[in-house]
Amino acid sequence: MHVVEQGEGPLVLLLHGFPESWYAWRHQLPVLAAAGYRAVAVDARGYGRSSRPEGTEAYRAVALVGELVALVRALGEERAVLAGHDWGATLAGQAGLLRPEVFSAIALLGVPYTPPGGPRPSEVFASMGGDEEFYVPFLQRPGAEAEMERDVRGWLAGFYTTLSGRSGVVPPGPFFVPRGHAMRERFVDGPLPSWLSEAELDFYAGEFERTGFGGALARYRAMDRDWEDLAAWEGEPLRQPSLFLAGREDASLAWLSEAVDAFPRTLPGLRGTHLLDDCGHWVQQERPEEVGALLVEWLDGLAR
Secondary structure (H helix, E strand, C coil): CCEEEECCCCEEEEECCCCCCHHHHCCHHHHHHHCCCEEEEECCCCCCCCCCCCCCHHHCHHHHHHHHHHHHHHCCCCCEEEEEECHHHHHHHHHHHHCCCCEEEEEEECCCCCCCCCCCHHHHHHCCCCCEEEHHHHHHCCCCHHHHHCCHHHHHHHHHHHCCCCCCCCCCHHHEEECCCCHHHHCCCCCCCCCCCHHHHHHHHHHHHHHCCHHHHHHHHCHHHHHHHCHHHCCCCCCCCEEEEEECCCCCHHHHHHHHHCHHHHCCCEEEEEEECCCCCCHHHHCHHHHHHHHHHHHHHCCC
């Protein structure tokens, strides 16, 4: 595993989402370090400089949770706090559920906690598209990465811009793909969002030009297997102290609103929900100072 570390103190692991890397946490690393925490931003398996095994089995949640436990041990610690964004939020919740003795508190950014269970994911997603295809089964299909890898920088620029706050995107946005068409046809045109410089886009593009998108998409392709693996935890709440942060303009909240409404039952240890105005999906990059301050406030409060 490749990680970027800064600071000394209680261990905080920072988990990124799709399609990003440890670099998504570049603004929070020094803030957490200055506040007295050992902040460690992780390249998820399949991304950046971490290993990229073939197939989907290696990307099951139980394997990734085990890898996080091993990372905590390799860093010389017994326990850690997790903060995750997007897929990183999903993994943080799964890790907290499976190994509560290791992961003592969970911050979720962008994607709310949903207990395991319910219908099989592939059945749910197949029913969502109507005449079009929901983006999850689109990304699960073998060869979906070809669209991205033909023009990595251009695809990333369009995806980041479209899901940013104030992008002007209207439903269905990029989340429903006309059958036989490309996801990027639904991206908005225009300049990069203010939170992303050309040099920062170059960093992301360089990583994916080197690695491809197969490892990144493997998490989507393992969703049904995760549903099977986690069946024993069906309906289980996440009991550790928790925090939820999201952009108020994050389009994914439209179909995840019921999960947020269920927080009194699913997150009994919740210590705060913050929806940031004029902010889209990339919350810790669009609003770095505010997210850093909220994380520090929450972390400082864990001792009380």
